[in-house]
Amino acid sequence: MRTILLGTSAALIMSASNVMADIELKIATDSGTADAPSGLAIAKWAERIEEGSNGEIDVKVFYQDELGGQLEVFDLFVAGEVDLMLSWPSTSYDKRIGVVNTPFMVSSWEEANEAFHYEGWASTIMNEVFSGIGLKYLGAWPEGFAGVATKGKYATNMKDAGDIKVRVQPFFPIPNTMQAMGYQTEALEWGEVFTSIQTGVVNGDSGNVIYWDYEYFGELLDYFVHTRHDFVTGNILANEESFDGLSDEHQKLIIETSNMMMDERFANAKTEDEANIARAVAGGMEYIEPSTEEVAAMKEAVRSTVWPLMEEQIGADIMAKIRAQAN
Structure with missing residues (x-):
């Protein structure tokens, strides 16, 4: 037993x-x-x-x-x-x-x-x-600081950006940010981006580090402008x-x-x-950094336009914490 x-x-x-x-x-x-x-x-x-x-x-x-x-x-x-x-x-x-x-x-x-x-x-x-x-x-x-990758033409300032339409992720406040920087925008899912650039629906992609734009659209895109508007x-x-x-x-x-x-x-x-910037340049993509003055102008325009919208959407308390910390 x-x-x-x-x-x-x-x-x-x-x-x-x-x-x-x-x-x-x-x-x-x-x-x-x-x-x-x-x-x-x-x-x-x-x-x-x-x-x-x-x-x-x-x-x-x-x-x-x-x-x-x-x-x-x-x-x-x-x-x-x-x-x-x-x-x-x-x-x-x-x-x-x-x-x-x-x-x-x-x-x-x-x-x-x-x-x-x-x-x-x-x-x-x-x-x-x-x-x-x-x-x-x-x-x-x-991943790093975002930029704008385009075909045929590029912009380092808000005035020149007005002639360029870029793909944006369909998430608040990404479209608002790119519009404040002067660009025309088109919200697209990731799977639609290649064909949209290829057919001219958009001139390029925005809001990504260079890895994504070169890895997936390198054969289509000519320029990457490192606006650094978003830490991805x-x-x-x-x-x-x-x-x-x-x-x-x-x-x-x-x-x-x-x-x-x-x-x-x-x-x-x-x-x-x-390393991905160097790889893209070696592959034929032109890497461009806006001047300090151009970045400052974009930063001022975006913060004055988009941050108040964010305050409405995400709450004044959260934005107060961000304002207290951001330089």
């Missing part, structure tokens, strides 16, 4: 172990194929989670467009069908998410690191905003319900591995962006 009981106990232990090993998490990114920097980052994140859990967590990784378009995959994420995400999120759930696209909020890598790293002032704001739609903000995944950063996020359903140990693992992901990105992003 004792042997039978011991055997039963062993079976129960094995069964419990199997249940623990059956935790499945889904990680996705809405921007980046498997070999893009963002795709490589989430693959490494998944690997670290699996290894750190000693096989107790199985992580499925989904890249750009594998679960749908940018808006669709964010819908799945908010609904809990995706557990973890490296996202450039939609403002459709909460206009306050537009804070991630605040133009001319930081002006240097040093300012960006201070704002977005760990308990930085911008990170504190982000966590407050994302929590409102059931998401936990784990950190920033910086992905957001490392967790669905709060999914996260809260994990054990304390596994929650700690998610946070530790996301911190590693953020640390590595902050350490390497500036160098990577500079």
